[in-house]
Amino acid sequence: MDGGDPQPIGVLGVGTMGAGIVQLAAQTGHPVVACDQSVEALEKAQRYVREGLSRFAARDAFPAEEADEHYARIHWTVNLEAMAGVDAVIEAIVEKVAPKKEVFAALDAILAPDALLLTNTSSISITDLASATNRPDKVCGTHFFTPPPVREAVEVPRGLLTSDETVERAKALITSFGKLPVVVNKDVPGFVANRFLMPMIIEAARLLEEGVASKEDIDLLVKKGIGFPIGPFELGDFIGLDVALDVTAYVHEELGEPYYTPPRILKELVRAGRLGQKTGAGFYEYPEETE
Numbered sequence: 001m002d003g004g005d006p007q008p009i010g011v012l013g014v015g016t017m018g019a020g021i022v023q024l025a026a027q028t029g030h031p032v033v034a035c036d037q038s039v040e041a042l043e044k045a046q047r048y049v050r051e052g053l054s055r056f057a058a059r060d061a062f063p064a065e066e067a068d069e070h071y072a073r074i075h076w077t078v079n080l081e082a083m084a085g086v087d088a089v090i091e092a093i094v095e096k097v098a099p100k101k102e103v104f105a106a107l108d109a110i111l112a113p114d115a116l117l118l119t120n121t122s123s124i125s126i127t128d129l130a131s132a133t134n135r136p137d138k139v140c141g142t143h144f145f146t147p148p149p150v151r152e153a154v155e156v157p158r159g160l161l162t163s164d165e166t167v168e169r170a171k172a173l174i175t176s177f178g179k180l181p182v183v184v185n186k187d188v189p190g191f192v193a194n195r196f197l198m199p200m201i202i203e204a205a206r207l208l209e210e211g212v213a214s215k216e217d218i219d220l221l222v223k224k225g226i227g228f229p230i231g232p233f234e235l236g237d238f239i240g241l242d243v244a245l246d247v248t249a250y251v252h253e254e255l256g257e258p259y260y261t262p263p264r265i266l267k268e269l270v271r272a273g274r275l276g277q278k279t280g281a282g283f284y285e286y287p288e289e290t291e
């Protein structure tokens with residue numbers, strides 16, 4: 001596996017994040033097993049990856065004729081057993097503890113003893129997820145940012161029992177994707193990135209709820225005043241408001257900090273099915289994105 005051909009990897013859950021990770025892995029030469037429980041999600045991801053590869057070819061990331069070769073490295077499936085031969089699985093299913101532990105236990109029974117179990121979780125304890133397996137030393141976080149083919153860094157949170165060797169292997173995998181791994185030494189809720197990001201969304205939502213300023217003006221000040229590339233409401237819609245709510249709720253529960261109480265407006269939008277760009281509406285409307 002070391003220094004030779006790019007190793008085969010699995011991606012479980014091919015939604016917003018998983019589809020991007022599949023594209024990234026395939027275009028850097030890795031054979032990929034792309035698995036989801038939903039056929040609809042697989043079909044959507046297939047379109048996303050095809051378009052993504054064409055876009056990258058158009059930007060000269062690789063010759064246009066290679067796009068088909070990259071795509072051909074991907075095996076799409078609803079069957080978890082198809083992961084049996086991979087060296088590492090990156091799990092990217094819903095941000096909830098119980099389903100993640102369930103798939104970790106199932107994968108532990110399927111994968112070769114030396115295979116890594118990696119998770120794209122935004123906030124959930126790596127140590128807790130590892131406790132569902134008999135290989136806690138081989139479980140580690142690989143937290144990509146959205147969209148995965150574009151963002152440069154990947155957060156690598158280690159659990160209490162993650163071995164140094166596993167961290168090195170996870171870093172090598174991220175490097176083989178052309179990305180920069182950044183190791184987080186302690187398994188804290190939200191790791192580093194979401195301890196910055198979620199307060200920004202919480203503050204913006206509270207300012208909006210209190211009528212301090214409109215969402216457009218808050219986004220404008222954050223972008224044109226502070227100089228951030230994206231406003232908090234735009235970012236929430238981009239990430240997915242369900243994901244933002246799950247992360248905030250998890251950090252709130254784990255830290256017991258009233259500060260992280262999920263804003264009411266976030267809950268209401270999620271209950272109304274306004275999850276952001278992926279559903280055509282969130283804080284803002286995205287008519288052309290609606291399917």
Ligand SMILES: NC(=O)c1ccc[n+]([C@@H]2O[C@H](COP(=O)([O-])OP(=O)(O)OC[C@H]3O[C@@H](n4cnc5c(N)ncnc54)[C@H](O)[C@@H]3O)[C@@H](O)[C@H]2O)c1
Nearest residue numbers: 013015016017036037038041092093094095121122146239
């Ligand atoms: N959205 C973001 O910006 C972002 C950024 C970094 C990390 N993450 C994390 O990545 C993970 C996925 O988030 P997302 O935004 O891609 O979610 P998503 O809802 O877009 O996709 C989740 C996918 O997982 C599938 N799925 C759910 N349960 C499954 C199961 N048991 N077996 C197989 N497939 C299953 C769903 O069908 C769906 O296709 C979460 O842990 C999230 O916190 C998200």
